[in-house]
Amino acid sequence: MNDTLEAKGVKLGYGGKVIIEQMQLAIDQPEIISIIGPNGSGKSTLLKALSRLLTPLAGCVLLNGRDIHQLPPREVAKTMAILPQSVQAPGDMTVCDLVAYGRMPYQRMFEQISTEDEACIAAALAATGMEKMLHRRLDSLSGGERQRAWLAMALAQQPRILLLDEPTTYLDIHHQLELMKLVRSLHQDRRLTVVMVLHDLNHAARFSQRLIAVKDGRIFADGSVPEIFTAENLKALYGVEATVMAIEQGGSSHLVCFPHDSCLPQGA
Template sequence: MNHTIEARAIKLGYGSKVIAPAIDLVLDKPEVISIIGPNGSGKSTLLKALSRLLVPLAGCVLLDGRDIHRLPPQEVARTMAILPQSVHAPGDMTVCDLVAYGRMPYKKMFAQLTGADKDYMAAGLAATGMQDLQQRRLDSLSGGERQRAWLAMALAQQPRLLLLDEPTTYLDIHHQLELMKLIRKLHQDMQLTVVMVLHDLNHAARFSQRIIAVKEGLIFADGPVKEVFTVENLRSLYGVETTVMTVEQGGSSHLVCFPHDSCLAPGA
């Protein structure tokens, strides 16, 4: 079953500070979607609104046609899993204990894990390659392993929608690539809708089917990668000149960009 997130004329901000004056957006099919844009453009704020972590100042976010803020949190968590930019858990917690939290939307308070719960946990660990590390403490893991542990927890929720805020932050290039490949595989294998904020434009172009470009709190461009990932759009978004070209790798091709000059006046 496909699930739909819709933003209707949402105005976003914090207190009296408005970050996004009006955004309309529909996410209605399983695909990998990257939200890009310069610092301060409202990318993470938009993701927070879509994931129920931020109440719009005006307008509404709908999950399958219903106001997401009027739905019980457990019901939302059975459809949508969210990994914010910074997530924390006690360092002495094991991977298995962390993944067990993914079953909370299905449990009554203090209820024991059932055989079905353990099966979903095992599936999350297997999908992220964390089976052999499930008894390890979180503080003994590398950055890439920790990200996979959190992903395993998210998958234990049985989500149809997976929202990620800058999932590659603090990872070296090897672990960035491994994580992005894993996210793409999860989408393909489970038909998940994945929405993620990314700073790395080449990761967005390579691993997404759709790109949403945000500038000054507004949707600047939205569509297939080839339509959005252009020299003109990148110039308008970031104030830099780029070369965009197609790279062939392993029998498939994807776009990459090479920034090479600023087109903003000094001090602009």
């Protein structure tokens, strides 16, 4: 049975400012989903609500049919992991120590790391290619290596749903592609449901099965990549004329967009 994550009539905002008036969303398949849309459209706000980091002003978020805010945090953490856009840890912490924090939902107070915990930590390090760096300090890692270390911590939770907020931010193109290919392989190998906020539209089209386009605090479009990744939708979302075409690469085909020089007035 697949895990489900739903937003039912959620109203979201901060300090009295409403960002999302009402939103309906259902995630019920182990697929890679990218949330796209212009700045300020509510993408990260929606992800925070889905991950339990933001309480809705109205409506509710359901994890496997139960209000996520009524569930014990440990139970949520055993099902779902979140990698926020900005994460911090002491620079002198080692990779292994960071990844070990992913086992906290499974440990009792003052309990030592078990053999099972050690196996899960080792598996998370191996899955992210960080096993040779387990004793490295975080402040000695490159941006791409740090991002993989944080991802390993999330995987150590053994989640079935993984939420990522702009995971390629601050990474060069090499490390962006490495991370996106890693996310795809984790989805395939572990049948993970992955929900990402992405600004890079070509990454979203290439590595996702489903796109959720958000504009002005509402879902503008939701569906498969071929359905959503069209010149008409990109023009409506971003006010930019673009050419969308399929390219062949490595025996498979994926869509890419090429923006034109001119930008349209917002709302045109």
